[in-house]
Amino acid sequence: MEYTHLGRTGTSVSRIVLGTMNFGDRTPEEEAFAIMDRALELGVNFFDTANGYGGSGGRGETERIIGRWFAARPGVRDDIVLATKVHSPMVDPTSDGDVVNARGASAWQVRREAIGSLQRLQTDRIDLYQFHHIDRHISWPELWQAMEVLVAQGTVVYTGSSNFAAWNIAQANEIAQQRNFLGLVSEQSVYSLIRRSIELEVIPAARNYGLGILPWSPLAGGLLSGGSAPANSRSAELTSARADREEQLQSYERFAQERGWTPSALGLAWLLHQPGVTGPIVGPRTVEQLESAVTALDIVLNDDDLRALDELFPGPGGQAPEAYAW
Template sequence: MDYTHLGRTGTSVSRIVLGTMNFGDRTTEEDAFAIMDRAHELGVNFFDTANGYGGAGGRGATEEIIGRWFAARPGVRDDIVLATKVHSPMVDPTSDGDVVNARGASAWQVRREAIGSLRRLQTDRIDLYQFHHIDRHISWPELWQSMEVLVARGEVVYAGSSNFAAWNIAQANEIAQQRHFLGLVSEQSLYNLVQRSIELEVIPAALNYGLGILPWSPLAGGLLSGGSSDAKARSAAAAVKSKRDELRDQLDAYDAFARERGWTPASLGLAWLLHQPGVTGPIIGPRTVEQLDTAVAALDIELSAEDLRALDELFPGPGGQAPEAYAW
């Protein structure tokens, strides 16, 4: 396994991040345990989840599965850099429960959900607590005050963001600096060969402020997975099927490019991300141990400058960072 620092911190994390969104939904608890066991065996030490994950199992079900895995394996918790998120409403809006404040990132909600995540995960700390989306109704002084309390209590180590614009990152860290607080150390963004818009501003901002980029949907919802079963399952979704039809020629050329070099398309898609500036590691969401092994194989792929140029021609990005990408 290859490791790198999480953004500007001194904490080392694996360059493959185990995403757990399928646990409790498309992946049974037994299979989830097998995937986490294999990840741990391979040296994957960075696990990512969220309070709202669980799908058919219900919100919070994914964190509960991870918590039971920790409980069944004493001593493993300190091997893992554990990341979760806060933002999603955790109460069914149609129920009679208290739902008025149970969403977003107010200090009330952040504290409440940190307690809930710690309980579900059966742990004493969240290593990376991430704002799942920007909450435009909450000020940064309020957000940082809630995080400062959690850090002081030892319940959170680092703060991160997800789906933030570049100016959100800049504002957050400028205000954190004024408060003598570390601020954001990572940003989870949609990033893959098909969707490269974060190269315009988010990646330059992350590099400037020392945030590690954690790409989600690194294989574009299965578009870059070639003929894998996961790709076939996801292609049933109308949006993905439409995109697959739209990009058929590019995807066929991409698959051929990978196979001519003895790589799987899925491994190539992850390897490309690992060669991009600022990327700590792509977040993979394996449903099986085999898919996990395919993802880890990306670490063995060394792309030449010629390979990278060829992939840029197949899937052109925005042309670099703003404003040079569109102005003189």
Template sequence: MQYTRLGRAGAKVSRLALGTMNFGPVIDEEASYAIMDRAVEAGVDFIDSADVYGGRPWGDLPGQSEEILGRWMQERGNRDDLVVATKVHGSMGTRPNDRGLSALHIRAAVDASLRRLGTDRIDLYQMHHIDREVPLDEVLSAFATLREQGKIIYLGSSNFAGWHLARVQEIAAASGYPAPVTEQSVYNLAQRVVELEVVPAAAEYGMGLLPWSPLASGQLGGVLAKSDRSRSSLDALGARRPAIERYEEFCGELGIRPGVVAIAWLLRQPTVTAPVIGPRTIDQLDSAIEALDVTLDAETLAELDRIWPGPGGPAPEAYAW
């Protein structure tokens, strides 16, 4: 396993983060335990969750994934070996203050996550989405209080635009509040819009990028070559199908599975700390781990850019002189 710093923070984490979104609603507790056991055996120490995982649209029990992770850590007795991340923002109930980033909800949400996880602190507590109705100084003040109380160690963001990252960093610098050290965004070969402003902003402020959906919901995992593919899954490829056909052909020429290439490509991208993988099987987990040993040369990277062209670089040069 390879390790790197968590953005500009001093802590180090594995180059792969194990996402737990599927734990509970998609795979049962026994299968979830097996995946976590295998991940730790391979050296993964970075585990990512969210308070809403297990709830809609995944299932009917928000908090279920945190609970499974919490029980596993208690049974294995390995909490201190792990860097545990979770998130706050999504709806956890029907009351007006059961969602968002108000100081009121953040205070209730962190205590609930700590109970479900069976731990005394969250190593990386992430804002799951921007909340346009709450002033950022209120949000950052609430997180500062949590850090003073020892309930969280580092702060992160998720699904923020580039200008959101800049605003929160500047407000934090002016006020002395803790600033986010990571941003978790959708990022993969087929979805590269974050290269316009999110990636440059993260680099400017020393934030580590945690790409979610590294296989574009499975479309980069060899979907055309799978014998169990359904007609609906192929129809869902839409306008991407020609690129996926060329991509799978190219991966065949390389002799490397498409999912491995996709994650290896992300590991080469500036500011990326760790792709967040969400395996449903041990084989999918092992495929992601395999990517750590893959080196993509300049010619291969150039061909991947031809198949999956990005936005043309950072803004404004991507669309202006």
């Protein structure tokens, strides 16, 4: 396994991140336990989840599965850098529960959901607490005040973002600096050979402020895995685009095959070669898929390989504004 620092922090994390969104939905608990066990054996020490994950198992079920895994393996918790998120509504709007404030990133909700995540995960801390989406109704002073309290209590170690625009990252960290607070140390964004728009502004902003990039949907919902993407993939809109990209994807698959690589490993390896990327978030449904993902670390892409992939999957042309202006 290869390790790197989480953004500008001194904490070391694996360059393959175990995403757990399928746990409790497409991956039953027994298989989820096996995946986490194998991840530790392979040296994967960075686990990512969210309060709202659970699918058919219900919101929060993924965190509960991870919590039961921790409980069944005493002493394992300190081997893991554990990330979760806050933003999703956690109460069924058809129920009689309090749903008025049970979503977003208000100080009320951040505190409430931190407590809920800790209980479900059966842990005393969240190593990386991430805002799952920008909440435009909340001011950064309110948000940072809530996070400062959680950090001071030892409940949260670091904070991160997900699906933020570049200006959100800049605003968040400028205000954090004014408050003598560390601020965001990572950003989760959709990023793959097929979806490269974050190269325009998000990656330059993240690198400037010392945020590690954690790509989600690194294989574009399965399009870069070879064959068709699953119908219920997170990038389901790309599933129907397979026919439109058939020639491009076949060329990509031949490129990988000629070099003895699987298409999925190549897609992950390309991300590992991109500046600012800490590690792609893989969401294996089986142990075999996790083991396949880790083989990406063995792939070394030379300049010719990278140029060929750029020609096959053109990006936006670099960072803004040079990508579209003189």
